[in-house]
Every structure is written in C-alpha cells, then in structure tokens.
Amino acid sequence: MWPHKGGKTFADAVSNTPITPPFFLTSIALVVGYWIAEACIDSLLIDDVSFVTQLFPVDRHELLSRTLVCASLVALSVYARRNWRRTRSILMQKLDSERLLELRQSKSLSGYIVVCAWCKKIRNRDGAWLAPHEFLAAHSEAKFTHSICAECEEKYTPQ
Secondary structure: OOOOOOOOOHHHHHHOOOOOOOHHHHHHHHHHHHHHHHHHHHHHHOOOOOHHHHHOOOOHHHHHHHHHHHHHHHHHHHHHHHHHHHHHHHHHHHHHHHHHHHHHHHOOOOOOOEEOOOOOOEEOOOOOEEOHHHHHHHHOOOOOOOOOOHHHHHHHOOO
C-alpha cells in the first residue's frame, strides 16, 4: 500500500496540491462576473436603459438584491475554504498515521528466517547471506554495539 513502486501514491498527489486554492479570489471574480452579466441582461431586455445605468443601479432594491447575492457568494467561498482546510488536515493526519503504521510493520520480523547451519549467516529476500547483526539492523529498529562475553574473554585474552 505505501509506497507504491513505479507510480505516484495518493499521498504524493495530496501533498503536491496547492496548500490554499484561491477560493476568495474565485468568489470575487464570480461576483464581478455576476454583476456585469446581470447588467448586460437587464440592458438588453430593457431598451431605454443603458448598460452603465444597469451596472450601477440607482434603484435601492436592485442594488440591495445584487449586494445580497454577492455577499452570499463570498460567504460561500469562505465556508468552502474552511471546509477544504479541515478536510485536508484530517486526510493528512490519516495518511501520516497509515505511513507510521506501515513503517512499524515493515520493521518487524515474522515468518521463516533462513540461517546457515555452519556460519549462522542469515539469507535475505534477495538471496544474499548477511551476518546476523547486519540482517537485524536492516529488518528492525535495533541498534548494535560490541562487547565481549565472559567465555570469550577467558578464551581469547591473556591473563
């Protein structure tokens, strides 16, 4: 599941997306577009009124209705941005926990471990024979240091 070989993962796609889409700028563009479109349609339907008069209406009811529609579009944009951020945050937390769980599972040993009967080296998945400490370091989070046991100390060090 994580990471896939030879292709992008879902987490890569999510992490490469822009952090904040321009919701507010888009809503402002929609508001301006709506205002101009409304003025164009009104000036085309009503012959005796010019486009400029419709773009900046004198009638307070018309002005109030257009302002309410524009404010609604901006409020919807702010809500969408907040909701998008919350969803992205939850998704990233989930992906991080999945990545951590998979990392922990990949560093645990299970199944059969093939050990040479004579030299005690361990065969890995690629078929290479490794010393026990090399194999364990590659397949676990254990760290190694060296010391001498009591039997070897008596056997190999002079009195």
